[in-house]
Amino acid sequence: xxxxxxxxxxxxxxxxxxxxxxxxxxxxxxxxxxxxxxxxxxxxxxxxxxxxxxxxxxxxxxxxxxxxxxxxxxxxxxxxxxxxxxxxxxxxxxxxxxxxxxxxxxxxxxxxxxxxxxxxxxxxxxxxxxxxxxxxxxxxxxxxxxxxxxxxxxxxxxxxxxxxxxxxxxxxxxxxxxxxxxxxxxxxxxxxxxxxxxxxxxxxxxxxxxxxxxxxxxxxxxxxxxxxxxxxxxxxxxxxxxxxxxxxxxxxxxxxxxxxxxxxxxxxxxxxxxxxxxxxxxxxxxxxxxxxxxxxxxxxxxxxxxxxxxxxxxxxxxxxxxxxxxxxxxxxxxxxxxxxxxxxxxxxxxxxxxxxxxxxxxxxxxxxxxxxxxxxxxxxxxxxxxxxxxxxxxxxxxxxxx
Numbered sequence: 001x002x003x004x005x006x007x008x009x010x011x012x013x014x015x016x017x018x019x020x021x022x023x024x025x026x027x028x029x030x031x032x033x034x035x036x037x038x039x040x041x042x043x044x045x046x047x048x049x050x051x052x053x054x055x056x057x058x059x060x061x062x063x064x065x066x067x068x069x070x071x072x073x074x075x076x077x078x079x080x081x082x083x084x085x086x087x088x089x090x091x092x093x094x095x096x097x098x099x100x101x102x103x104x105x106x107x108x109x110x111x112x113x114x115x116x117x118x119x120x121x122x123x124x125x126x127x128x129x130x131x132x133x134x135x136x137x138x139x140x141x142x143x144x145x146x147x148x149x150x151x152x153x154x155x156x157x158x159x160x161x162x163x164x165x166x167x168x169x170x171x172x173x174x175x176x177x178x179x180x181x182x183x184x185x186x187x188x189x190x191x192x193x194x195x196x197x198x199x200x201x202x203x204x205x206x207x208x209x210x211x212x213x214x215x216x217x218x219x220x221x222x223x224x225x226x227x228x229x230x231x232x233x234x235x236x237x238x239x240x241x242x243x244x245x246x247x248x249x250x251x252x253x254x255x256x257x258x259x260x261x262x263x264x265x266x267x268x269x270x271x272x273x274x275x276x277x278x279x280x281x282x283x284x285x286x287x288x289x290x291x292x293x294x295x296x297x298x299x300x301x302x303x304x305x306x307x308x309x310x311x312x313x314x315x316x317x318x319x320x321x322x323x324x325x326x327x328x329x330x331x332x333x334x335x336x337x338x339x340x341x342x343x344x345x346x347x348x349x350x351x352x353x354x355x356x357x358x359x360x361x362x363x364x365x366x367x368x369x370x371x372x373x374x375x376x377x378x379x380x381x382x383x384x385x386x387x388x389x390x391x392x393x394x395x396x397x398x399x400x401x402x
Contacts, residue, residue, distance in 0.1 A: 242317045302382040303316055
């Protein structure tokens, strides 16, 4: 039986469609209707992502030993609507944190297994088919995010954020029937050859032997895996900083809260452009696209620090996604091709742990910092971006034009 790939793309679309609405609506509802403190909102926003630091490890162990990929994805799809609805029924901070921690655990059964399937399909498919699958995966979750935010904007503008939460929760039940269409995976034996690979880790400089197959299916393994991890870490910190802080910037303008949906939609739309663009670039050009992304995000952060005007903040926050897409597309492609070359899910798992750390710690810290001076967030982001840029230039110094 051939690979049935469409359920993964549809699941990604549905999950991001409902999440994009629910997360914005919940944050606005808690901050402006219930009027919780910004630091408390930071804890609530961080709870699920912090759990995601360990949930990919737990999810992959349980998936491999007990459930299998198909059952794990079905389990996550069933648990998600239950835990989402519970947050609407009882929006008390302690209970919300419990629900979001539980959701973080279920995500450990979802995204790592989606990425694992992408790596496995790349192993057995042609280069053209693998590239198409990778593009469709990026398009599916990005379009889900974008369309969800557009719908959420109209719901919030026409009714209120509470109604947007309820409608998005109803949509989350669509995950369940789609998950049952996933094929069971039968592992195929693919021959590999052993090569010596220089990690180019600035801390160790160790030569290690790995089961990497450097061929036309996996050209991105010429990059050190640390290039991917550092890029993804900065991506998550930057994206969550811009998203969390923008709703705080709107606090004096509580009659235009619906702009949070449009700004986030701008981020996702431009990020999709960046992801699509990066997929058409050569292995060599992708590193310069990553450098460009880092430079512009650092400049945007420092621009907000000095300009401090809501119009400029809105424009910069909405357009930052293009440069996030450059970093994301390069880092994700490196990670997937390492998984393909070694026929392992460990790189996908580590990738998701880093995502959990970045998206988890940043809102929690930003919540406390915003109660002191919200602009300190962007001072740090600008400086950190420059540091990461220097590290990536050093790590990729041996990636040369053919």
